[in-house]
Amino acid sequence: MQDLKTLEHILWNELGTKDDYQREFGDTPITKFVRQIVGLDPQAANEVFSEFLSSERLNIQQSRFVKLIVDYFVKNGVMDKRVLQEKPFKTVGSIVELFKDNMDDARRIISIIDEINRNSEDIMEA
Numbered sequence: 306m307q308d309l310k311t312l313e314h315i316l317w318n319e320l321g322t323k324d325d326y327q328r329e330f331g332d333t334p335i336t337k338f339v340r341q342i343v344g345l346d347p348q349a350a351n352e353v354f355s356e357f358l359s360s361e362r363l364n365i366q367q368s369r370f371v372k373l374i375v376d377y378f379v380k381n382g383v384m385d386k387r388v389l390q391e392k393p394f395k396t397v398g399s400i401v402e403l404f405k406d407n408m409d410d411a412r413r414i415i416s417i418i419d420e421i422n423r424n425s426e427d428i429m430e431a
Contacts, residue, residue, distance in 0.1 A: 309336070312335055312339070336427065337382075337383060337426050340382030340383055340425040341425075344379050344381060345381075345421065347379045350375045351375060353417055353420070354371055354375050354417060357371045357410070358375070363410075366397055367403050367404065370397045370400070370403055371414065373393055373394055373397065374389075374394075378421060383421070383425045384418055384421070386418060400414065
């Protein structure tokens with residue numbers, strides 16, 4: 306919590322004002338803003354998707370799709386699910402097409418994405 310207070314002080318007193326931040330980033334929580342800058346730890350990203358990455362239940366295309374999601378989180382920290390309809394995801398196929406025989410896996414993947422995004426907005430005690 307102290308780290309957040311320090312960051313708020315720097316952003317709103319040394320680099321600009323709270324109004325400047327809100328004009329630029331709207332109501333984006335600072336914790337989400339930081340995650341977007343630094344990304345998600347690769348080990349953490351692999352762990353949350355480990356049920357898919359370590360199992361042999363996925364075919365090659367499904368596995369590639371999940372790995373693209375992991376790479377996206379590592380780079381960007383958060384994911385708007387709309388990007389799943391853009392390149393490079395759409396070159397592999399849509400989640401509905403790829404998981405048409407197992408929609409439970411598709412729902413679980415979406416659930417994990419939602420969970421990671423929610424976690425980016427939580428204030429962690431340091």
